[in-house]
Amino acid sequence: MTVMACVRFRLLPVFLLAVLLAGCHRQGGLAIGDPAPSVTLLDFRGNTVKFPDDFKGKVVLVRFWSVDCGFCNKDRLSDLEHFHQxxxxxxxxxxxxxxxxxxxxxxxxxxxxxxxxxxxxxxxxLAARRFGVIGLPATFVIDGEGILRAKKTGEAELDELKKFFTTVLNKGDFYEGYF
Incomplete structure (x- = not known):
């Protein structure tokens, strides 16, 4: 056996394993167009919330964050209140x-x-895992039918957040600019 044939023979299993693992592992969790996973969580008042069932017909921006997260801009929650109103x-x-x-x-x-x-x-x-969250903060926009339309890992600027959800509200038309 030649040296080249020996190298090819040894690399073939490594190549095949890499191809198999790439096909089995879906990077980044949910893909655009996937249905949102069903999860049940509690709010801070102890009420049960079922996602996405309790939000049918609404464009929902889901922001995963943590009060302990050093990368999470806590003021974003107030910014989202402004958008909500x-x-x-x-x-x-x-x-x-x-x-x-x-x-x-x-x-x-x-x-x-x-x-x-x-x-x-x-x-x-558990909900974060179902959504495929790999780091905080993470933002997902779900349309009224429960389909993922946008996602972002890491902090998003206000104009980026607004573009995400207003594009879905406008059924794909360009978003409405800044505040």
Missing amino acids: KYKSRRFLPVAVNVGRVEASDERFNRFGHLSYPLLIDEYG
Whole structure:
């Protein structure tokens, strides 16, 4: 056997394994066009929320974050409140999902008491895993039929967030610019 044939023979199993693993492992979780996974979470008042069933017919921006996350801009939750007030008549609803254990008495949540949209708790990260969250923050936009239309891992700027959900609200037309 020649040296070249020996090298090819040894590399063939490595190549085949790489091809098989690439085909079996879906990078990044949900893909655009996938249905949103069904999850049941509690809000900060102890009410059960079933996603996406409780939000049918609405364009939902789901933001996974954590009060302990150093990369998560906590002011984004107030920015989402502004968007909620401006677009709720068009059936837009933000949903913030805190990933990790949280005590009801945790004073860090006092600053979010003014939020009129759902603030949910994913104590064990099960919902985050179902969505394929690989880092916080992560943002997903789900249309009124429960289909994923946009996603972003990492912090999103305000204009980027607005573009995500207004494009879905407008059924694919260009978004409505800045504030």
